Amino acid sequence: MHNQQFLIRDANVSDISTIMELLKLKAKFDGCPDFLKATPQKLEETLFSEKPLAFVLLAELDKNPIGFASYHQIYSTFLAQPGIWLDDLYIKAEYRRLGVGEALIKRLCQITQKIGGGRIDWTVAVNNTLAIQFYEKMGAQIIQRVRLCRLDREAISQRTSA
Template sequence: MHNQQFLIRDANVSDVSTIMELIRLKAEFDGCLDFVEATPKKLEDTLFCENPLAFVLLVEIDENPIGFATYHQIYSTFLAQPGIWLDDLYIKAEYRRLGIGEALIKYLCQITKKIGGGRIDWIVATHNDPAIQFYEKMGAQIIQRVRLCRFNREAIMHHVCM
């Protein structure tokens, strides 16, 4: 997808170091850099294999990476349809408010339509007011009545699933 200033494209294996850098920048923005365990090798093994676990869209201006979105397919039993889980969406601070986030969301909508999908889901930090306002402006429903639940590695390995 082209705009006058930026290009959105599917990432490929040669982009692994760029993806790694953008993951670190997003984690730093989110205040959780210490939680990043991704490595270029892990990314290569999981994103650019025979059955990729997720997909990455890169945003570039003059071949300079300025943002990304990662997503994977989900399934809704209520809809009996596939959908998209948007895992990360990040644009470098100096490139925000240029319509890039909106273009990424629209691109994901096109992907969702192509797979016959019924929805796109994601989470947003409760304190990230600019993102919440952006998503609401685009027509997203911010659902307050549900909470994210997680079994972390420790729980899976030692407590819950023994």
């Protein structure tokens, strides 16, 4: 299988069912399938509208989807530069360790350079040792001194009502 070439390409609107399938696998892998609220219609509206909110890279082998990365542009006031937020990176288990993740990261680096970006940021589960080792191998710094903060829909609603 190492001899086969995989392809990294930008997803398009005809890939929505593929993206949904990969998102379901990612949510299951993360242990939170109930958290997945995306629908094909929501994906079409947010990813493939005139002003997309995010983008998806698909990894394919012989035209079969084997992984993806989703990302959007961010901005750092400290750098006064744009950057990329890597939202999800997932490769099907049987295709890991073939360089697919590395190819997706490389493409994200190229996209970041193209927009004049200063960095790529993302989160990784603290117990995902293999992913942490992979990201460190890619040159990522795992920053322990900050924590992810989130206001969910309910908290936002509470802060804006009455």
